[in-house]
Amino acid sequence: MGFGDLKSAAGLRVLNDFLADKSYIEGYVPSQADIAVFEAVGAPPPAELFHALRWYNHIKSYEKQKASLPGVKKALGKYGPADVEDTTGAATDSKDDDDIDLFGSDDEEESEEAKKLREERLAQYESKKSKKPAVVAKSSILLDVKPWDDETDMAKLEECVRSIQADGLVWGSSKLVPVGYGIKKLQIQCVVEDDKVGTDMLEERITAFEDYVQSMDVAAFNKI
Amino acid sequence: GEELALLEKALGLQSGNKYGAHGERQIPVLQTNNGPGLTGLVTIASYLVKQAKKEQLLGSSAEEKAVVHQWLEYRVTQVDRHSSREDTKTVLKDLNIHLEDKVYLAGNSFTLADILMYYGLHHVMVDLTVQEKETYLNVSRWFNHIQHYPGVRQHLTNVVFIKNRLYTNAH
Numbered sequence: 001m002g003f004g005d006l007k008s009a010a011g012l013r014v015l016n017d018f019l020a021d022k023s024y025i026e027g028y029v030p031s032q033a034d035i036a037v038f039e040a041v042g043a044p045p046p047a048e049l050f051h052a053l054r055w056y057n058h059i060k061s062y063e064k065q066k067a068s069l070p071g072v073k074k075a076l077g078k079y080g081p082a083d084v085e086d087t088t089g090a091a092t093d094s095k096d097d098d099d100i101d102l103f104g105s106d107d108e109e110e111s112e113e114a115k116k117l118r119e120e121r122l123a124q125y126e127s128k129k130s131k132k133p134a135v136v137a138k139s140s141i142l143l144d145v146k147p148w149d150d151e152t153d154m155a156k157l158e159e160c161v162r163s164i165q166a167d168g169l170v171w172g173s174s175k176l177v178p179v180g181y182g183i184k185k186l187q188i189q190c191v192v193e194d195d196k197v198g199t200d201m202l203e204e205r206i207t208a209f210e211d212y213v214q215s216m217d218v219a220a221f222n223k224i
Numbered sequence: 225g226e227e228l229a230l231l232e233k234a235l236g237l238q239s240g241n242k243y244g245a246h247g248e249r250q251i252p253v254l255q256t257n258n259g260p261g262l263t264g265l266v267t268i269a270s271y272l273v274k275q276a277k278k279e280q281l282l283g284s285s286a287e288e289k290a291v292v293h294q295w296l297e298y299r300v301t302q303v304d305r306h307s308s309r310e311d312t313k314t315v316l317k318d319l320n321i322h323l324e325d326k327v328y329l330a331g332n333s334f335t336l337a338d339i340l341m342y343y344g345l346h347h348v349m350v351d352l353t354v355q356e357k358e359t360y361l362n363v364s365r366w367f368n369h370i371q372h373y374p375g376v377r378q379h380l381t382n383v384v385f386i387k388n389r390l391y392t393n394a395h
Contacts, residue, residue: 021365021385023327028372054325061332155353162354163384171386 002077006040015041016049018081023055025079031071033079034059040076137194140172142187142220145206145213150182157212158186164205168196187219227343228252231269234339234375235276243268265304265340266296273336281336291330295337303344312348316360323362327369334373342370349383358389 003018004011015037019025026033038059045052062069147157154176162171172189179185190202199218206216225243232239244253246263254262254271262268273281283289302315319341322329329337349357349367357364368385371377 020361021368021387021389023365023369028369050324054327057325058327058332159354159384159386162386 001080001082003037003080006037006076007042012041012045012049012052014080015055016045016052019051019055023058025055026071029070030059030062031069032073033071034062035066035069036073036076037079138191138224139194140189140191140220140222140224141199141202141218142189143202143206144177144217144219145186145188146179146215146217147183147185147212148214150184152212154184154186157209158188160209160212161186161188161206164202166197166201168193169202191224225252227265227340228254228268228272230343230378230380231272231339233378235272235278235281236375237272237276241272265300266293269296269336269340280333281339283330283335284333288330288333288335292335292337295329296340299337299340299344303341315345316348316356316363319366320360320362323366328366334370338366338370338373339376342367342376343380346380346383350381354386357385 003014006012006015024030024034025037034055038056041052041056044056047053143161145157145161147154158174170191172191174186174188176184177187192198192202199221203216207213225245228241228243229239232241242255244255244261245251246253251263252265252268254268256262262271270282273279281292283292302311302318305311307315326332328334329341345363345367349364352360364385367383371380371382
């Protein structure tokens with residue numbers, strides 16, 4: 001989580017991308033989450049990052065009421081896209097991920113020793129992360145979802161499948177594969193955390209869309 | 225008729241108003257107790273907002289009121305006509321550009337413009353493909369926001385917008 005360094009161009013780009021399809025940092029109303037990020041950003045983002053600018057100007061209009069907005073301010077690393085690493089290592093306004101923040105302090109100044117230890121830990125954490133944490137077992141599954149006939153609206157079918165949300169489930173790319181008689185099946189990739197999502201559950205939820213889905217099969221299953 | 229009933233509920237009004245429809249294009253008419261009937265979606269909607277004592281939904285400053293009115297007019301003249309697919313695309317493109325730097329149609333505040341545009345566009349949004357929703361990203365963001373606004377969506381279908389964008393990168 002986290003946006004990286006929100007005072008840098010890279011961090012602002014992450015924020016901009018994140019806000020392209022959202023009005024707020026969290027949920028559908030302005031909250032302390034927006035205030036926390038707003039304060040970290042500090043100044044209006046450049047005009048070409050227009051999603052971030054739109055959000056910035058909007059939150060600015062709530063400045064007078066900011067204390068009364070709902071929610072609780074969390075560390076910056078808790079907000080933002082789930083797949084971005086919290087890289088606020090060296091900057092003085094950084095907030096670490098809870099697991100590796102040994103000293104848990106919000107102070108901007110850190111002793112040399114504490115800083116060195118934290119950077120060491122960060123480097124370890126980052127290298128661990130880049131290998132995909134061994135702790136969490138994941139699988140990449142390719143599913144074949146078959147419609148009733150060649151008149152089934154495949155776009156809708158895809159939408160239904162993608163609307164299935166679960167902790168430990170991430171949908172990937174998909175394509176339509178002709179199977180004959182004008183019928184196309186939807187072949188869609190997903191990555192699941194093994195202990196949270198299984199193919200039984202996926203089958204149950206996909207075939208629940210009875211209007212569109214005739215059946216679902218696992219075309220391929222690979223451990224990651 | 226149905227839209228005005230939805231609006232009444234969204235505004236927290238008790239339904240009790242009687243609606244009719246006038247002419248070939250079924251323009252809504254509201255029978256008031258003391259006076260002539262009121263004709264026209266925008267007229268009736270503005271009246272209901274005042275009845276509900278929520279005038280801020282019509283805009284605060286003179287400029288905001290004008291912008292709200294502009295979008296209400298747009299809704300009736302551009303969105304409601306029996307539109308071709310091309311016309312609908314134009315509307316979505318216009319809105320997408322307008323919403324690039326705004327959270328709500330009138331800028332920073334939620335107004336009647338957002339409510340009526342949401343109701344007016346619902347049938348369009350329901351049928352968009354995943355790719356189209358991404359093309360009109362700002363409209364999708366705005367629509368997703370409005371449909372989560374308390375009291376607005378009611379029994380209308382929740383339009384799904386997926387979280388992980390597939391097609392983008394050109395913004």
